[in-house]
Amino acid sequence: MQNLLKPDYYVNSIYNINYQKLKDMGIKNIIFDIDNTLVKWKTPKINDKAKILLESLIDMGFNICILSNSSAKRVKNFTDNDKILYFSGIGIKPMKNKFYGALNVLKAKKEETCIVGDQIFTDILGGNRIGITTILVEPIDSNELITTMFIRKIEKKIKKKLNMNNDICS
Numbered sequence: 001m002q003n004l005l006k007p008d009y010y011v012n013s014i015y016n017i018n019y020q021k022l023k024d025m026g027i028k029n030i031i032f033d034i035d036n037t038l039v040k041w042k043t044p045k046i047n048d049k050a051k052i053l054l055e056s057l058i059d060m061g062f063n064i065c066i067l068s069n070s071s072a073k074r075v076k077n078f079t080d081n082d083k084i085l086y087f088s089g090i091g092i093k094p095m096k097n098k099f100y101g102a103l104n105v106l107k108a109k110k111e112e113t114c115i116v117g118d119q120i121f122t123d124i125l126g127g128n129r130i131g132i133t134t135i136l137v138e139p140i141d142s143n144e145l146i147t148t149m150f151i152r153k154i155e156k157k158i159k160k161k162l163n164m165n166n167d168i169c170s
């Protein structure tokens with residue numbers, strides 16, 4: 001049985017992913033988490049570094065969708081380029097509805113889609129539940145919601161036991 005907490009791939013950061021390799025594997029759509037994946041927690045809008053990366057991925061032919069449990073108002077601040085899509089409808093990760101919402105916005109097939117996120121119990125669990133490729137990154141920063149800081153302790157133990165695949169590191 002598939003371990004729903006195990007990411008398909010593990011990479012240090014969004015800047016260390018070999019995106020060409022992902023493309024060669026047939027991935028056309030990338031869903032990104034915001035907090036501690038694209039930017040530090042509580043960052044109000046996308047920064048230049050992340051924006052340049054997302055725009056370069058769009059230039060490579062990827063469709064990009066932002067998926068966060070944050071408010072719709074804030075999520076929109078990460079999509080100031082019309083080509084960066086987002087889904088902020090009902091549900092919270094790891095609920096399936098939240099992920100199906102993103103697939104819908106992207107008009108994407110599961111087998112051509114991946115999620116990149118820093119949390120096992122939201123990004124990876126949700127992605128695995130609907131059967132898309134899952135990529136775990138290290139959180140950018142240790143400053144987080146108090147509940148997340150607690151969950152990180154459990155995550156750490158799980159990560160040690162998982163034999164994670166880092167084949168898509170650049």
Ligand SMILES: [Mg+2]
Nearest residue numbers: 033035036118
């Ligand atoms: Mg996150």
